[in-house]
Amino acid sequence: MQAIVDKEGIKRYLISLTVNGDTYTVVVKANTMLVNVLREELNLTGTKKGCETGDCGSCTVIMDGKPVNSCIILALEADGKEITTIEGVAQNGVLDKLQESFLNQTAVQCGYCTPGMILSAKALLTRNPNPTEHEIREAIAGNLCRCTGYVNIVKAIKEAAGQPVDEH
Ligand code: FES
Ligand code: FES
Incomplete structure (x- = not known):
């Protein structure tokens, strides 16, 4: 340097x-x-x-x-x-599966936390493609969301991991 x-x-x-x-x-x-x-x-x-x-x-x-x-x-x-x-998560104009699942699960409200949340989730799924709910919650523990209550965010990360998502 x-x-x-x-x-x-x-x-x-x-x-x-x-x-x-x-x-x-x-x-x-x-x-x-x-x-x-x-x-x-x-x-x-x-x-x-x-x-x-x-x-x-x-x-x-x-x-x-x-x-x-x-x-x-x-x-x-x-x-x-x-x-x-x-900005580097979508590839060639195609949304990443996490971006799709956040939309599908209505895991975005004001959106302020969303970029950071998606990057924490992306790092998690890269090192652990099939995380437990506990591991998901641990991975996003440093990402505060004032809007969603986290339930839909956890569902979105499960969906992106290819796991069944409880619709209730
Ligand atoms: S702006 Fe960096 S952790 Fe809050
Ligand atoms: S969607 Fe508003 S802070 Fe998370």
């Missing part, structure tokens, strides 16, 4: 990260958070900002296979990493 001192004497760093398959080089300060690189530098505003303290999960992205809260990850920590945001 290359360090540069700008005209005001502030040290900045040149980092390179791969987001949704594309590699970007960006200049960041030592205290720039990953969520701000995604939203402000790369214009990937599907990643939401809520608490900015690592408590709500609305800023969740997948970094090197693991869901992380991008509001508490320094951009410097993302140097050289592979990141998936909600």
Whole structure:
């Protein structure tokens, strides 16, 4: 990682990260958070900002296979990493099965938690394609939803895993 001192004497760093398959080089300060690189530098505003303290999960992205809260990850920590945001979940205009199942199960209300919720669920199904309900609830425990009560979200993740879903 290359360090540069700008005209005001502030040290900045040149980092390179791969987001949704594309590699970007960006200049960041030592205290720039990953969520701000995604939203402000790369214009990937599907990643939401809520608490900015690592408590709500609305800023969740997948970094090197693991869901992380991008509001508490320094951009410097993302140097050289592979990141998936909600914009990278659909492929060639075809929704991911989780996006389909969230729609089918009415698991979206205001939608603010949805990108982070889907990325936590996607990381879960990638490492564990047939999770128990307990494992599903554990995987989304860091993603707060103020609207749905979680029941339809759990059903949506079960549907995406190919499991029977109780309609009641
Ligand atoms: S905005 Fe990152 S956890 Fe709330
Ligand atoms: S749908 Fe509104 S916070 Fe989850």
